[in-house]
Amino acid sequence: MNRVLPILTILFAILAFWYAAAIWMNAPWQNILNGRANLENVPFLEFAQQTWAQDKPVLPAPHQVAAEIWNATMGLEFTSRRSLALHAWITLSATLLGFVFGTALGVVLAVAIIHNDATDRSLMPWIIASQTIPILAIAPMVVVGLGAVGLTGLVPKALISMYLSFFPVVVGMVKGLRSPEAIQLDLMRTYDANPWQVFWKLRWPAALPMLFASMKVGIAISLIGAVVAELSNAAGGGLGVRLLTGSYNGQTIQIWAALFIAAGLAAVLVAMVGAAEKIVNARIGVRA
Amino acid sequence: MTSSTTGTGVALPVVKAEHLGLTFSTNDGDVVALSDVNLTIEKGDFVSFIGPSGCGKTTFLRTIADLEQPTSGTLEINGQTPENARKDRAYGYVFQAPALYPWRTIEKNIALPLEIMGHSAQQQAERIKRTMDLVNLSGFEKKFPWQLSGGMQQRASIARALAFDADLLLMDEPFGALDEIVRDHLNSELLKLWDRTKKTICFVTHSIPEAVYLSTKIVVMSPRPGRVTDIIESNLPRERPLDIRETPEFLAIAARVRDGLRAGHSYEEVV
Amino acid sequence: MTSSTTGTGVALPVVKAEHLGLTFSTNDGDVVALSDVNLTIEKGDFVSFIGPSGCGKTTFLRTIADLEQPTSGTLEINGQTPENARKDRAYGYVFQAPALYPWRTIEKNIALPLEIMGHSAQQQAERIKRTMDLVNLSGFEKKFPWQLSGGMQQRASIARALAFDADLLLMDEPFGALDEIVRDHLNSELLKLWDRTKKTICFVTHSIPEAVYLSTKIVVMSPRPGRVTDIIESNLPRERPLDIRETPEFLAIAARVRDGLRAGHSYEEVV
C-alpha cells in the first residue's frame, strides 16, 4: 500500500506535466488548423481539447497513447501483423535470448580476464574498442553475413543484443570478482584452494551485488539492442520496425504507443532482475 | 598429511628461518616488519610469539603461511619452500580477524575448508558438530556471522581451523576476544589436542601467563624493525593443570618474558 | 557538550536502564540478547562490563548509543531518550572492531569526527597529534588502515574516539589486541584522562584485573539471556598506581568478580 501512493503521486505529476506540454507543443499546428477553418477566439478549454485530439500531434496526449496501446494489443488478434502485442513478443524473445547469451558471455570473459593476465591485457582493450563500434553500422553486415550461413530471424537480433549487453556484465563482473578482501583471499590460499574453488566459494558470492547491478543495465541495453537490430532487419517485425515504419508514415501516436510498450517491457524486465536479487539476498543472509 | 621426515627418517625442523627479513614498501616509505629473524621450530613444539603491537608477529606467521614473501634470508617449512608446504596443506591458520564469509552461515563457514579438501558430507557434518561443541557455539549453526558477537565470531574461526587436521597450527591471537573462563577452557582443550595429536603450534598472544602456560618455547619480539630478542625454552612438564600457574617455575618464566618484553619495548623511545 | 543536570541543578544519572530487554529476531528464531537489565550510572562513574562471550555487553553499549532499539523496558541517557542523547553528541564510541574507513589515512580517520563536528583545521591538527601520540602511533599518520597491524588499527580507533570531547565514553574491549605493556600504559593514561575531565566511562573488558584496576563499578553479566548478575562497587581510591594490583583489597574485588563470572557462566550447562 505504501508503495502505491508514491507511484501514483509521481505518475499524476507526470501526467499533469504531459498534458500541459501537449497543449504547448501542439498549439502552433492547432492555430494553423483553426486559422484555415476560420475559427477564432477558441476558448482555452476547447483549444486544449483540440490539441489533445490531433491526428498527428507533435506530442500526443496520454489518453491517445493509452487508447492506441489498448487498441493495438487488446483490440486485435495476437497473430495480427498490426498487433503491438505480437511485435512486443518478437522483440522480447530476441531481448531475452540476447540477454542470456550476453550475460553468459560477459561472465565467461570476466572469469578469463581475472584469471589470466594475458587475456586481461590483450582482450580488455579490444572488448572496450568493440563497444565503440556503432552497431547500427555493422548490423546490416551482420544480418547479411549471418543470412549467408543460414541464420535468420531471431538469432541475428539476439546476437546484436548480446553484443551490447555483455559489456556491462564484463565490466561489472571484473570489478565484482576482484572485490573480495585480501584476508578472504588469504584464507583460500591457506587451504590451497584451486582457482575453481576460489571462484565458486569466494569470488562469485562476493561479486553478486555487482552482478545484479550489471544485469539490470544489461537487460535494459539488451532491449535497446534488439530494437536497434530490427532497424536492419525490417522483415521480421518487432517494436523497432514499428517505431521506424510508424515514423515514415508520420503516425506519431503509434510511435509513442510502441515506445511505451518497449519502455514497459524494460521496466518489467528490470524489476524481474530486481526480484531475483531480493530472493538471492535473502538466501545468502544479506543484512536487511 | 605431510611427512616432516626425510627418507632416512631424520626429523626435519617444521619451521626454519635464517636471517629472515621482510620490508613493506608503502606510499609513505618503507616499513621494516621483520629483520634478521633466526628461528627453528621442531615437530611437536608449542611456540608462543609475544611482543608489542606492530612488531611483526602477524607478518612472521603470514610468511610461514606463504602469504607474504620474505625480502631477504631463507625460510623452510618441513624442509620445503613455504609455497610447497602450503600446497601440501601443511598448516591450519587462525587469522587475527575472524574472516568469516558473510554469505555463509556459521556451519557453512566451518565446512568451507572441508568442502575444499573434499571431505564427504557425512564427515563434514560430524566434524562441524565436534568443533562447534569444542568452542561452545552449538545452537548457532544456522546464524550468519553478523548475528554473532565478536568473541563468538572468533570462536567460529577457531573451529574452522580445527575442523581439518593440519600438522601445523598457526594461531594469531585466537583467544584475544574471549573472557577468562572460556579462555582457560580453550587453553586446556588446545593443550589436550596438542598432546594427543602431536601437532606443532605457533601461537601469537599478548597474555604472558597464557604464553607460559601453553608453550614449550616462547619467542619474544621487539618492535620496528621486528627482531627476535629472546627465545625462552620452557621446562614445565608436558602435563599442565591450570594451577601450575601459581608455581615458582611458572612465575620465573613469566618474569623473564615480561622483562624481555619491557626491554624490547620501544615505548620510552617513541613517546 | 551537554549538561547532565536539570535546570534545578540536581544531577541526573548518565545512564538509567529499567527492565531493559532486547530480543533479536533472526531467520532461525529469536535470540534474547538482554533481559531485565536494571542499571544506573552516575556522572563520573567508570563502569566496567565483564561477562562471557555473547552475553550481551556489546548489545548493551549499542543500545545506550541508540544503535539498537530496546524491545522492552526503558533507557534514559542524561535524562533524555538515547536518540536525543546521540543527537546531542553525548558520547564517543570505540567499537569492538576498528571500523576505520579504508579510503582515509590514519590521521584522516581520526579527523573524521572533528570534521563532522566542525572543528577548525588547526584544532584538528592539534588534536590528531595529541591523540596519536597518546596511543603511540606517531609516524603512521599517512598510512592507510590496511597497512597497520591489528593492534595498531585498534589504537587508531581509540584515538579517533578520544579526539573529540564527549562526556560519556563507550569503549568495547578497546585494549583487547594490545600487549601488556601498552595496555598498562593506556590504562593509566585513561585513568588520568578520566580523573582530569570527570568523564563517565563504560568499558567492556575480558580482563578481570583491568576491570578492577580501572573501575568505580563493575557490572558482571551472564549469558543468554543476557542478565546483570552482580554489580560491584569498588572502594579503591581514585588515585591508583599500577602496583595497587597486588593489594589485598584489589585481590578481594577480583576474586568476587571471578566468582560472579564463573557462577553466571553457562559453560558447564552447555558443553
Place this chain on the structure above:
Amino acid sequence: MPGHYWFAMVSAWGFAWLFVDQLSGEIRRGAVPRKTMGLLIPAVFGVALLVVWEIVTRGANVPPVLLPAPSAIGAQLANSAPILWADFVQTFVKSVIPGYIIGCLAGLVVAIAVDRSPFLKAGLLPIGNFMSALPIIGIAPIMVMWFGFDWQSKAAVVVAMTFFPMLVNTVAGLNAASSIERDLMRTYAANYWQTLLKLRLPAAGPFIFNALKINSTLALIGAIVAEFFGTPVVGMGFRISTGVGRLAIDLVWAEIAVAAVAGSAFYGVIALIERGVTFWHPSVRGGRA
C-alpha cells in the same frame, strides 16, 4: 583461401599469442616495467588482429564493400583526416561529452534523491526503470523534434542513454557501506549530507565508476546512432550512414576506427581516474581495475 594464406594467418596469430603470453609472464614476475610493456600487449594483439584481417580479406577475396582490408582503411584515414576531424568534433566534443556529463550527473542526483526519500524511491525508481530502455531509435526522432537537428538533440539522446546505468549503479553503491561504518556515523550524529559525503559516496565509488565506464562507450554509440535520424551534414554517425549508402565502406571503417580510438581513450581516462580515486578498494589494491 589458398594454403599460404592459411599458413600466414595461423603463424601471425600464434606468434602474437606466444609473445603476449611471455610478456605478461615477465610483467607478473616484475622482470619488465608494467607501465610501458603493459601497453605493448594490447598493441601486439591489435597488430596481430589487423594482420589476420588483412590476410583474410585478401585471401578469401572478401568484397571490399562488405569488409575492406585494414590497409585500405588506413589509406582512407590518411586521406580524409580533415573530414574525420570535423566529424569527431561534431559528435564527440559537442554531443558525447556534454551529454555524458549531464546524463551521469542526472543519474547520480536522482539516485541520491531516491536514496534520500523513501517516497521518491517508491515513486521514481519504477519510472527510472521505465526510462531505462527507451530505445534510442524511439527517442532520437523525439529529441530531434524537441531540441532541433544539431548536436543538442544528440546530446539529449546521450543523456537519456547514460542516465539509467548511473542510476542503477549508484543506488546499488549507496548500499555498499557496511553497517558498522554507518553505525560510526550515527554515533557522531552526522547529518545526512555528512554521511553521504564522507561515507556513502566514497563507498559507492567502485559502483559509480562502473557506470562511468559503461557509459563512456554507451554515450558514443548513442550519439552516433542518434545522428541517423537527421543531422547537419557532419558527424560520425552521419558519415557512417551516408557512407554505407554510397558504398564508401572504407570511409565508414575509417570513421569506426576513429570512434574506437576515441572511445577507448575515453574509457582509459575514466579507468585511470578510477584507479586514483578508488585506490583503497580491494579490486584496485590487489591488482588492476
Place this chain on the structure above:
Amino acid sequence: ADALTLQLKWVTQAQFAGYLVAEAKGFYDEENIDLTILPGGPNIAPEQVIAGGGADIIVTWMAAGLAARDTGVPLVNIAQPFKRSGLMMICPVEKEIKTVADFPGHTLGVWFFGNEYPFFAWMNKEGIATDGSAGGVTVLQQSFDIQPMIQGQADCISVMTYNEYGQALDAGYGPDNLTIFNYTEMGNDLLEDGLYVMEDTLSDPAKVDAYTRFVRASMKGWAYALDNPEEAAQIVVDSDETGAAELAHQLYMVGEVSKLVDADDAALDMTTYDRTVKALLDQSIIKAQPEGAYTTVVTDALK
C-alpha cells in the same frame, strides 16, 4: 523452379506494388520462379547486400547503382520500370521561396543514404554552393518523413510524389500553400527504381533466362497493379510484415506511382540514362563514363 532473391530499396510499400502483386498473384510461379522478397530500410544498402551475396536482384536508383559500379560493385541495369522521377522539393509559402534563386541562405532537407545525388546534381547545375559557404544553402540530413517541415527546422524538404507529399496533403499542406520544385518538370530527373544484377551472372545463359522470366512476371504484376489499384493496395498492406502500412495511404501511392511507371515497357530510356550519367560525371560522383552498366538482353528477350 529457379530461386531468386529480390532486395527492395525501401520498406514494403506500394512503390514496389508490381513485385508484391506478381508474387501474390502467382505470376512468378507461372514463370517457374521461386522469389523471395526482402524489404529494405534506412540502413540497408541493396548494393551492399547484393555484393555480399544476400540477393540476386536489387531495386535501386540509377545514381546509386552507377556510383556503386564506380566503387567496384559491377552492377548492371537489366530493366527500368520507373521512367520518371517522383522526387520533389517543397517549401511552405511563408518561407518566401518562389524560385531557385531564392534558395541561398535557406536550410534544405535532403535524404542521404544514396538518395542525395539528384539534389546535388541539381544544385551543381544551378551553381549553388552546398558546402555551407556564404551565398550557398545549408543542407540538413533529413529524416525520412515530413517532420522537419512541420516543425520548421528546414525551409524546404524533400518528398516523393507518391509518399511524403501525400502525408503533407494529409497534414493540410497543398499546392496553394506550398512552393513545389518537381525534379521531372525541371528536367533534372535522374532515373529511379530500376532492376540491377551482378555483371558476372550475365555470362550464364540460364541466369539470364531466369532474369527474363522474372522481369516478365514483374511487368505483368505492374500492369495488374496499375489496373487494379484497390486490390494492389490491399496486397501491399497484406504483404507488410510490420503491420504499419495503411490502406488509404497505399492506395494513394499506387495512384501516384502509376504516373511514373510504364508497365508495358521495361526497357531503359537512353535519353534519361545519358542525362543521369552526365549529371553524375559533372559532379564527379562517378569518375569515368560507365561501360556496360546496362544490358538490353533481358528487355530484348521480352519483346
